[in-house]
Amino acid sequence: MNYQQLFDNIRKKNSFLCVGLDTDINRIPKHLLNFEDPIFEFNKKIIDATADLCVAYKPNIAFYESLGESGWASLRKTLEYIPDDCLSLADAKRGDIGNTARMYADAFFNKLNCDAVTVAPYMGIDSVQPFLEFENKWTVILGLTSNKGSQDFQFLKSSEKELYKHVISVSSQWGTKENTMYVVGATHPEYFDNIRQIVPDHFLLVPGVGAQGGSLEKVAKHGLNQHCGLLVNSSRGIIYKSSGEDFSDASREAAKVLQIQMSELLKKIV
Amino acid sequence: MNYQQLFDNIRKKNSFLCVGLDTDINRIPKHLLNFEDPIFEFNKKIIDATADLCVAYKPNIAFYESLGESGWASLRKTLEYIPDDCLSLADAKRGDIGNTARMYADAFFNKLNCDAVTVAPYMGIDSVQPFLEFENKWTVILGLTSNKGSQDFQFLKSSEKELYKHVISVSSQWGTKENTMYVVGATHPEYFDNIRQIVPDHFLLVPGVGAQGGSLEKVAKHGLNQHCGLLVNSSRGIIYKSSGEDFSDASREAAKVLQIQMSELLKKIV
Numbered sequence: 273m274n275y276q277q278l279f280d281n282i283r284k285k286n287s288f289l290c291v292g293l294d295t296d297i298n299r300i301p302k303h304l305l306n307f308e309d310p311i312f313e314f315n316k317k318i319i320d321a322t323a324d325l326c327v328a329y330k331p332n333i334a335f336y337e338s339l340g341e342s343g344w345a346s347l348r349k350t351l352e353y354i355p356d357d358c359l360s361l362a363d364a365k366r367g368d369i370g371n372t373a374r375m376y377a378d379a380f381f382n383k384l385n386c387d388a389v390t391v392a393p394y395m396g397i398d399s400v401q402p403f404l405e406f407e408n409k410w411t412v413i414l415g416l417t418s419n420k421g422s423q424d425f426q427f428l429k430s431s432e433k434e435l436y437k438h439v440i441s442v443s444s445q446w447g448t449k450e451n452t453m454y455v456v457g458a459t460h461p462e463y464f465d466n467i468r469q470i471v472p473d474h475f476l477l478v479p480g481v482g483a484q485g486g487s488l489e490k491v492a493k494h495g496l497n498q499h500c501g502l503l504v505n506s507s508r509g510i511i512y513k514s515s516g517e518d519f520s521d522a523s524r525e526a527a528k529v530l531q532i533q534m535s536e537l538l539k540k541i542v
Numbered sequence: 543m544n545y546q547q548l549f550d551n552i553r554k555k556n557s558f559l560c561v562g563l564d565t566d567i568n569r570i571p572k573h574l575l576n577f578e579d580p581i582f583e584f585n586k587k588i589i590d591a592t593a594d595l596c597v598a599y600k601p602n603i604a605f606y607e608s609l610g611e612s613g614w615a616s617l618r619k620t621l622e623y624i625p626d627d628c629l630s631l632a633d634a635k636r637g638d639i640g641n642t643a644r645m646y647a648d649a650f651f652n653k654l655n656c657d658a659v660t661v662a663p664y665m666g667i668d669s670v671q672p673f674l675e676f677e678n679k680w681t682v683i684l685g686l687t688s689n690k691g692s693q694d695f696q697f698l699k700s701s702e703k704e705l706y707k708h709v710i711s712v713s714s715q716w717g718t719k720e721n722t723m724y725v726v727g728a729t730h731p732e733y734f735d736n737i738r739q740i741v742p743d744h745f746l747l748v749p750g751v752g753a754q755g756g757s758l759e760k761v762a763k764h765g766l767n768q769h770c771g772l773l774v775n776s777s778r779g780i781i782y783k784s785s786g787e788d789f790s791d792a793s794r795e796a797a798k799v800l801q802i803q804m805s806e807l808l809k810k811i812v
Contacts, residue, residue: 294642334638334645340618340653341611348610365638367662368604369689369754372564375604383610392637394664394684396691414664419639421666428700428708435705438698479639 273359273387274408275450278475279499281327281357286535288500289527290328290361290477292507293318293350294335299512301519311339311346314519316353318511321520325531328359328388328503330477351384359387359503361477365414367392367399374402381406388412390455390477393439397446404447410475411452415440415467418457418480436463440470449473456495458486458504464494475501481530482509488530492537500541506530543629543657544678545720548745549769551597551627556805558770559797560598560631560747562777563588563620564605569782571789581609581616584789586623588781591790595801598629598658598773600747621654629657629773631747635684637662637669644672651676658682660725660747663709667716674717680745681722685710685737688727688750706733711740719743726765728756728774734764745771751800752779758800762807770811776800
């Protein structure tokens with residue numbers, strides 16, 4: 273999926289919602305445990321219930337990896353099930369030296385056929401470049417993350433510029449707005465203006481709305497650009513709204529609340 | 543495996559060699575492709591041939607992940623096969639927000655029962671802490687990596703201190719020398735003195751000897767401490783010495799060359 277197609281989907285659905293599939297076997301409704309693949313069953317129902325309200329799904333790989341081979345099978349099936357008009361985004365936060373980064377890119381882009389994958393920048397250009405070599409795929413680089421630990425290093429200043437700005441500024445030269453996004457946490461809305469000065473046109477993947485306390489309005493105010501330029505993720509706030517048999521209806525309601533807000537916010541630009 | 547046990551193994555074997563199991567299905571000897579699990583078959587033979595010469599095995603997870611469920615099965619079997627007197631070190635370079643980092647820690651320490659896992663520091667304390675909560679397990683934090691891209695961010699200076707020094711200095715307060723190691727590339731021997739000033743007693747996991755051009759002598763000169771404090775990894779330089787049926791004998795010879803050098807270097811401290 274390219275930049276224009278992503279924007280077209282945003283306009284069509286009036287939404288820039290990304291649904292995080294952080295599917296934890298211990299948190300899904302108990303009745304699903306009778307299915308052969310409860311994780312996939314849960315994801316399928318969540319996707320069915322929300323696919324017209326969002327433009328991306330983001331499984332966090334940790335949740336699948338913790339289940340070994342069977343988790344990996346659930347992940348594969350989930351990614352296959354994501355409809356074509358939704359970006360499939362593997363939240364993997366991988367990063368390794370060149371020849372190894374190439375294996376990760378192969379794993380996510382070729383083998384699992386994801387549209388996008390999150391990548392950690394600490395190891396620099398050769399840890400990111402192999403991902404950028406794929407056509408019509410997205411590399412989502414950790415810029416300013418949503419968690420408390422983002423304070424530990426990302427705000428270190430070097431010649432008046434914080435590390436996260438260096439990371440975004442330098443790495444935006446490695447790819448283009450057509451193949452690179454940045455993770456920028458909703459918990460830092462005050463920094464979106466700075467980030468937009470560096471990458472006015474790039475898409476930003478924004479976690480931290482909902483369970484982590486970020487505000488959609490503030491993110492939109494400081495982050496929207498003329499092609500929307502935002503994918504706002506909610507995981508726990510959507511998928512764990514109910515632990516009963518109505519869980520997928522409840523997820524739809526939660527997604528709908530966000531989509532309606534997004535629809536209003538999009539009127540400013542579309 | 544704790545600090546003392548690791549050091550005891552180093553003394554017993556006169557080696558601080560870590561063998562990297564970057565096992566690529568396209569690079570293993572062709573006759574192994576007839577086996578049900580060629581990757582595991584290859585690793586088993588390499589382990590049999592080198593276990594008395596090294597103190598750690600380090601499978602890089604990318605190589606397994608790129609094969610999906612079957613790769614994950616090969617990884618699991620390989621980790622089970624690593625003898626008790628060798629550290630099993632998953633080179634995963636994971637890093638995510640707290641609740642997700644916990645899933646990764648569970649995946650590697652509980653489910654796969656590794657002794658150690660490599661972790662990326664960019665996201666700060668809550669991305670590392672969940673790994674440190676396990677007893678007798680090791681968290682190996684990326685400090686100064688061996689690749690060219692390490693120049694992109696790791697040397698950024700903030701108040702006279704480069705990022706990698708901040709990372710090592712700050713994160714050394716999160717754990718102890720009993721549960722934390724650092725990745726420090728052999729391609730930067732001139733910086734080992736600086737790093738030893740910050741963490742004199744910690745073990746350093748050193749990639750980059752061999753294929754990447756680092757020197758064992760220089761690493762030892764600047765990095766050895768009184769408990770050795772080094773695990774020097776070689777992957778491609780050992781496991782791909784031959785692509786014939788003699789591949790495991792060839793791997794043993796390559797490991798033996800390094801072990802003999804290490805034995806000499808260890809005389810200075812033991």
